[in-house]
Every structure is written in structure tokens, then in C-alpha cells.
Amino acid sequence: xxxxxxxxxNYDHVxxxxxxxxxxxxxxxxxxxxxxxxxxxxxxxxxxxxGAAVYHGGMVGEDGDQLLEASRRFGVHTDFITxxxxxxxxxxxxxxxxxxxxxxxxxxxxxxxxEEKVDQVLSEFGEEDILLLQNEINLLGSMIDKAYEKHxxxxxxxxxxxxxxxxxDLKKVSLFILNxxxxxxxxxxxxxxxxxxxxxxxxxxxxxxxxxxRQGSIYAGKGKRYRGRSFSxxxxxxxxxxxxxxxxxxxxxxxGKSIEESIKTASAASAIAVTxxxxxxxxxxxxxxxxxxxxxx
Numbered sequence: 001x002x003x004x005x006x007x008x009x010n011y012d013h014v015x016x017x018x019x020x021x022x023x024x025x026x027x028x029x030x031x032x033x034x035x036x037x038x039x040x041x042x043x044x045x046x047x048x049x050x051g052a053a054v055y056h057g058g059m060v061g062e063d064g065d066q067l068l069e070a071s072r073r074f075g076v077h078t079d080f081i082t083x084x085x086x087x088x089x090x091x092x093x094x095x096x097x098x099x100x101x102x103x104x105x106x107x108x109x110x111x112x113x114x115e116e117k118v119d120q121v122l123s124e125f126g127e128e129d130i131l132l133l134q135n136e137i138n139l140l141g142s143m144i145d146k147a148y149e150k151h152x153x154x155x156x157x158x159x160x161x162x163x164x165x166x167x168x169d170l171k172k173v174s175l176f177i178l179n180x181x182x183x184x185x186x187x188x189x190x191x192x193x194x195x196x197x198x199x200x201x202x203x204x205x206x207x208x209x210x211x212x213x214r215q216g217s218i219y220a221g222k223g224k225r226y227r228g229r230s231f232s233x234x235x236x237x238x239x240x241x242x243x244x245x246x247x248x249x250x251x252x253x254x255x256g257k258s259i260e261e262s263i264k265t266a267s268a269a270s271a272i273a274v275t276x277x278x279x280x281x282x283x284x285x286x287x288x289x290x291x292x293x294x295x296x297x
Contacts, residue, residue: 007040
């Protein structure tokens, strides 16, 4: 079973601010740093650090050397990453002293995938292989349809959630990994249990993991519910917490761990991530997660 993560690769420009900028406001930042990120890259590196073999599909611009080098350094297979004329994707990220963030995305090369490239990449994968997707690239709906035809298992982190994503045939998704905000946008419900109930009605063949920040996370699927705890840590930057959770949860399941153990491992990994600045730099190594769990449990 192979994992293909078809997703974004970004340069993240991170601005430390004392509060989120408001409409019409000019605000001086406290500092500025540039890191590697993008939900796709973050999740691929989290998968690789968790011990999974992951292939990344996507596009970088002429400025993409650092993105490719980092992918390879952390063990991500880059055979299906292609260069495109122009700039790679980037994000402008505000981070407050409490670790809260707001993100503005520029798609760049992430929006230059072609149907021919998608066909070429998917031809290397087949039945029971996993396709992991987010919504920071183009042709998302086409990728879902083509992977479904090949009987691949589709894992979707529906972020950002917009009209493009809602036009996709989400009944073909095997597993949703989403947070409360995305759950509300997708279902119209605000309470975690009601979000999960609505997801089961809308997508009866799908499983879901709903992350709730300090309230932990909940798995729903196959008529079962599992709730996992969170870990209390001092938050510095939450930018890649969800991506770290996604990578570690999926890797744990692939390694044969139970849902309960997979949730526990993913929660520990994301707890470590929020104590560090940046996206890719915040993702912990597997041995760090194991040490954290030994300390807290």
C-alpha cells in the first residue's frame, strides 16, 4: 500500500503581531521569518517523520529549490513534483502572542497542475493505495474522481473550505480529517457531536476525525466513536498543528495501530508542534513523540 499526497508546497512568510490586523488598519509586526510550508508539504513531512513511505505530487516554481531539498532531506519521495515557470505558492501568516494565526494564501505554482500530469501521476498508483488531499491546489475534483475510479482510498483534509471544494463529489472520500471550523462550514452545525452526526448523514460511507484543539479529537465511523485527549502545553504557533496531526494519524493507522492509539500519537505530535515556530520546522521526529508520550502517560 502506497501513499500519494497530492498537495501544496509553499514558502511561509510569518509575521509576529500583538493582534490580528483589522480591516483598514495598518499594523507594524514585531518580527518576520520565512519558513517552508504548505498543507501538502507539511503533511508529507509529518508522514515521513512518523515512519510512513510517502510520495508527493505537486508543482513548484522556478524558486522551488528549497522546497524540493527539504522534501528529500526528510525522506519524502519527490518523483512526482514538477517545476513550472513563475513563482511557487506562498502564504502570509500572522501569529499572535497566544499562538493564534491567520493565513492568506497565494496559489502560485500549486494552481498549475494539468489533467495530463494528474493522469501520469495516478497511473503509478492503484487499488487500495491512499490519496491524501487538501484544497490548496487546482483540479481537486478531478483528482477525487480519478482516484475513486482506480479504487484508491481518498483521505481529505477539507481546508480551505470554499465553493471549489463543495463542488467536488465528497461522497467518494474514505476519511475526512477536519477541525471544528471546517466541520461547521461543511455541515452547518456547531456542536462536535452534531457535526459528526451530520457528516454520517451526508457521507454515510466515510469515516471522520474531528479535531477540537484543547478538547482533543473524536473519531466517527463504522458505527463507532472514539474520543482522544489533548495535551496541555504552552502554545507558541499553531500553524502546522493540524497538518502534523493528519500526518501522524494516517501513518499510525498504516502501521497497524488502533484508532485510539493513532489518535493519541497524533495528538502528542501536534502538541509538540504548537510549542515551536514555523510550519515544517515545528513537525517533531517520531522519537520525540514517543518520548513525549512516555512522559505524559
